[in-house]
Amino acid sequence: MPMAIELQDITKVYDDGDQPVLSHVNMSVNDGEFFVIVGPSGCGKSTLLRMIAGLISISSGKLFINGTQANDLPPKDRKLSMVFQSYALFPFMNVYDNVAFGLKARKMSEKEVKDRVDHALDMVNLTKFAKRKPRALSGGQRQRVALARAIASDAKVCLMDEPLSNLDAQLRARMRLELRDLQKKLGLTVIYVTHDQVEAMTMADRVMVLHDHKVQQLDTPINIYKNPKNEFVAQFFGTPQINLLSANFSNREFKINNSFSLPVRRQFDDGQYTIGIRPNEFNVEVTQKGSNARTREVSYLGDKTVATAEILDGGQIVRLVLNNQVDIAEDNLIKITGAKQFYVFDSKTGEVLFNEREANLNATITAE
Numbered sequence: 001m002p003m004a005i006e007l008q009d010i011t012k013v014y015d016d017g018d019q020p021v022l023s024h025v026n027m028s029v030n031d032g033e034f035f036v037i038v039g040p041s042g043c044g045k046s047t048l049l050r051m052i053a054g055l056i057s058i059s060s061g062k063l064f065i066n067g068t069q070a071n072d073l074p075p076k077d078r079k080l081s082m083v084f085q086s087y088a089l090f091p092f093m094n095v096y097d098n099v100a101f102g103l104k105a106r107k108m109s110e111k112e113v114k115d116r117v118d119h120a121l122d123m124v125n126l127t128k129f130a131k132r133k134p135r136a137l138s139g140g141q142r143q144r145v146a147l148a149r150a151i152a153s154d155a156k157v158c159l160m161d162e163p164l165s166n167l168d169a170q171l172r173a174r175m176r177l178e179l180r181d182l183q184k185k186l187g188l189t190v191i192y193v194t195h196d197q198v199e200a201m202t203m204a205d206r207v208m209v210l211h212d213h214k215v216q217q218l219d220t221p222i223n224i225y226k227n228p229k230n231e232f233v234a235q236f237f238g239t240p241q242i243n244l245l246s247a248n249f250s251n252r253e254f255k256i257n258n259s260f261s262l263p264v265r266r267q268f269d270d271g272q273y274t275i276g277i278r279p280n281e282f283n284v285e286v287t288q289k290g291s292n293a294r295t296r297e298v299s300y301l302g303d304k305t306v307a308t309a310e311i312l313d314g315g316q317i318v319r320l321v322l323n324n325q326v327d328i329a330e331d332n333l334i335k336i337t338g339a340k341q342f343y344v345f346d347s348k349t350g351e352v353l354f355n356e357r358e359a360n361l362n363a364t365i366t367a368e
Contacts, residue, residue, distance in 0.1 A: 004157050004189040005029040005052060010061035012047055021047050023213045025061070029191055030205075031156075034183055036192045038200040038236075039210035045193040048210070049159050052191065054078055065157070081150035085162040087142040089134040095121070096130040099148045120152035123182060140171045147179070151186065158183075160192045164199070176203055197237050201225070209233050231350035234276050234343060240306060240319040245275045246347070254344070257314035259292040262342060264356060273353070276343035279306070280321040283338040291333035293318070298330050309334060 010025040022044040029035040037045050050056040052063065054075035063070050065078055089098050099120055103113045121127045124144040134142055143163060150158050164172045164179075180203050183190050194200060200207045201221045209216040209224065209232075217229045228234035234242045247254040250270045253263040262275065293309040296317070305322045318336075322328065344354035 004031045004033070004066060005191065006064040007048075007052075008062040008064070010048070010051065010063065011059050012044070012051060012056070013059045020059075020213050022210075025210075025215055027208055027215070027218060029189060031189055032187055033205045034180065034190045034192065034203055036194060036200045036204035036207045037210060038194055038197060038207055039216075040236075041195055043210040044213060045195070045210055046161055049082075049161050049191065049193050053080055053082055053159055079155050080157045080159055081153040081155040082159045083143075083146050083150050083161070083163045085165055087134070087146045089142060089145055091134055094131050094133055095126060095137070095145050095148075098134070098145055099152050102149065103152060116152040116154065117148075120148040123151055123186070124148045138171075139167050140175060143167065143175065147182070151182075156187070157189045157191070160190060162194055163192075165194070165196070179203070197239070201237065209236065211236075227352075227355060228343070229352055231274065231276070231345050231352075234345075234352070238278055240279045240321065242343075243277045243279065243318045244345070245277065245316055245318070247273050247275045249273055257311060257316065259313045260311060260336070262339065262356075264344075264354070266354065268344070268353070272347050274345040274347045274350075276345060277318075277339045278341070279319040281340045281342065282318070282320055282336050283340065284320060284322060284326070285335045285337060286326060286328050286332055287335050288333045289335070291335045293334050293336055295328060295330055295332045295334060298328055300324065309336075311336075 006028045007025055011023050012021045014021065025048060037048060039045050047056060051058050054070070054073060058071050065073070070078055090101065093101065096117055099117045100113050103116055118127070121130055124147050126141065126144050126148060129137065129141060134145070137145070146163065164175050167175060176199060192203065204221050206219065207221050207224055208218045211232050217224055217233050224233060225237050228237065231244060235244070245256050247256045247262070248271065249268045252267065253261045254273060254275055255261045256275060292313065293311050296308045296310055298305060298307045302324065304324055305326055305328060307320045307322065307328060309318055309320055310316070311318065328334070342356050343352055345352055
């Protein structure tokens, strides 16, 4: 598959600091792919997008657009469109003129401008709003105008910088579906920046995770969730967050405390490690007999129950996601009897060392 965008060892350092904003970023985006860049605030996501767009210079490394090196190519010649977090609409122009503005600036004929604008507004279901001013539109409709402007430009690569973050939760969920459907219909290559792991998981063909100025992992959403390369990626994906518990390894088992141990088949050096267990991976019984934990908070969320519990021996807190059929309340004694899957991380580097996919076959937690 041809590559639309390729980055080779891209680094960005501002003149007033030695610490790079981004360090040795390598990625390739295939033609027609929905590629998501995700990470916490300040990790360099928007900076990377603006370097691709040509709005910020590249300190070192190479950028290729459709096989041509584009480091010094002016933004107008990169044949990219961009959708920002702010809608960036002209308040004194109606919807039609907002979408047409860039086309008219390129000296297109009146007929071509009309054809492109009509098509773009039809694609985002805004044809009947063509004569309205932005102030008369909802947030979702304004974002659609911004999308229509990108569609009308006829660029095959579209850069999107957190375009849905100003919308309410319900509208954001609907717009995610609409945007993904639109991308498929138009055959666009989309590079989409977000801090929202849900957007990354639901929209992306592939996800690149940025943190600490570097690429932490680049893979499909499901592989990033199931096979995180380090503690940061494991924590970033999944709600509630993964449980990270300190454990000592000896005699082929990870001992978290006197009542909580996880045997494994492979050998590790004796010492301290971090065990990662997702909240839905625990095996839990609501019982006083042999109990080894006590619930602190319980929230019912329709199809599931989310709880926090304190391990009785040692006081470590764990997050649990349980089937809604479980009858559980605050201050209940429970027995955690195992984990369907867990991860072992190096306690110093955070790198994943082990991914136990069938831990329930050999992992037990025994009460004192």
